[in-house]
Amino acid sequence: MTVAEPLFGSLLPDIVTSPPGGVSRHLAKRLRSVESRNITYFDVGWPIFWKEASGSNVRDVDHNLYIDLSGAFGVALIGHAHPRVVHALQAQGEELIHGMGDIHPPVRKVELIERLCGIAPWVDAQAVLTTTGSEAVEVALKTARIATGKPGIVAFRGGYHGLTMGALAVTDRAHFRSYFEDQLYKGVSFAPFPECNDVSRVTADETLGLLRAAFQQGAPNGDPIGAVIVEPVQGRAGVRIPPDGFMAALSDVAMEEGAMVIADEIFTGLGRCGSMLASERLGLRPDIVCIGKVFGGGLPLSACLSSQSVLSAWPENDGEAIHTSTFLGNPLSCATALAVLDVVEHLDVPERAEVLGSQLLSELQDSLRGAERVSEVRGRGLMIGIELVTDDGSPWKGGALRVAEAALAQGLIILPAGEHGHVVELTPSAFLTEDQATHSLVVLSSIIQKIH
Ligand SMILES: Cc1ncc(COP(=O)(O)O)c(C=O)c1O
Structure with a gap:
């Protein structure tokens, strides 16, 4: 019996010329x-x-x-060019490459959103498809603003939510913010992110106390706070893990204060942290969830998920969507995302x-x-x-x-x-x-x- 040679995908490194060649x-x-x-x-x-x-x-x-070992920014959780993704891409490419997302939508958009709602933590789940992680965060922030009427936001020290202006306002890193500080929304209160290892030198209880105080005082610009945005595990800040029970307590505080919890699961979601959504595992009960990265199987795709009761705060489309974009529901990326969900769920x-x-x-x-x-x-x-x-x-x-x-x-x-x-x-x-x-x-x- 001959033993099959490992294929490209399962090979060990082979450096033939010192990189970069x-x-x-x-x-x-x-x-x-x-x-x-x-x-x-x-x-x-x-x-x-x-x-x-x-x-x-x-x-x-x-x-x-x-x-x-990077999964190319955490995208390739199911590996690069998974055969099911490649097959879906080729088949879709033969049929329809671009559609008219919010006007004459492609079939795949319907199939994907139906499927996506099945993994969301609400019975009446709905979704908005977006293209990048940052754009999904923009939709989440807009949704919370419309649904609560309160523009202020609590975000966390070290948090990374993307670099478009809305997302950047809740991203905490001077390197990304400094040139644009004067253009960023000033209604964001940053709370420390407690870590299970004590490195942050702030306990979960202290953070929860600071959160309550922030809700009482309002945002730095005086706006009332309507949303808390959090990564269940902070990724780009260096894999910072919250103490047990913190995320559940955070959900309690937000609920008591009438604020929405936005779980930014762009990095942690779709299996990366050992459960379909990391929120589930950490006890976070979000009102809104953002996913991206793994979702498109390598094609640019993200989504903002919430319940119908929250998303109904947006007005009915009267012929002109308030948030949309040219490539919304792109059929190629919807087709690859359906293949990704097949792999994630069935394997x-x-x-x-x-x-x-x-x-x-x-x-x-x-x-x-x-x-x-x-x-x-x-x-x-x-x-x-x-x-x-x-x-x-x-x-x-x-x-x-x-x-x-x-x-x-x-x-x-x-x-x-x-x-x-x-x-x-x-x-x-x-x-x-x-x-x-x-x-x-x-x-x-x-x-x-x-x-x-
Ligand atoms: C938690 C989180 N949110 C948002 C983003 C932004 O996603 P994108 O780079 O696709 O805009 C990232 C990207 O690394 C991220 O890790």
């Missing part, structure tokens, strides 16, 4: 001259240019083969994420115990963070980028996270093979143990 460097030069300098990050060891991807593998233009992706995530987490915790630069390894499902510190225990600014560059040279794609770029973030596919997982952990642990 000559073709990547040449493309970098071309790109630098035509793209705004703020967009792509260039450094000696960065970037590589992708040629093809499947499962957990990426091949660059210099024929280097990598394992993608038990949340459970896989939970099992694989727990295994990776405990192995990393073991192998990095005592490592000089590591203060903590934490995670929920397949969202794992390795926090790096300097000698005096403060966040190691830029440390995770150093690790990411060293990892790339050895065939692992990872991304830095955290306000100081001090957290190594791992958000791989739930179909990472055992060999790929073992290899990645050995290489990554060795890099992190040696780096200083």
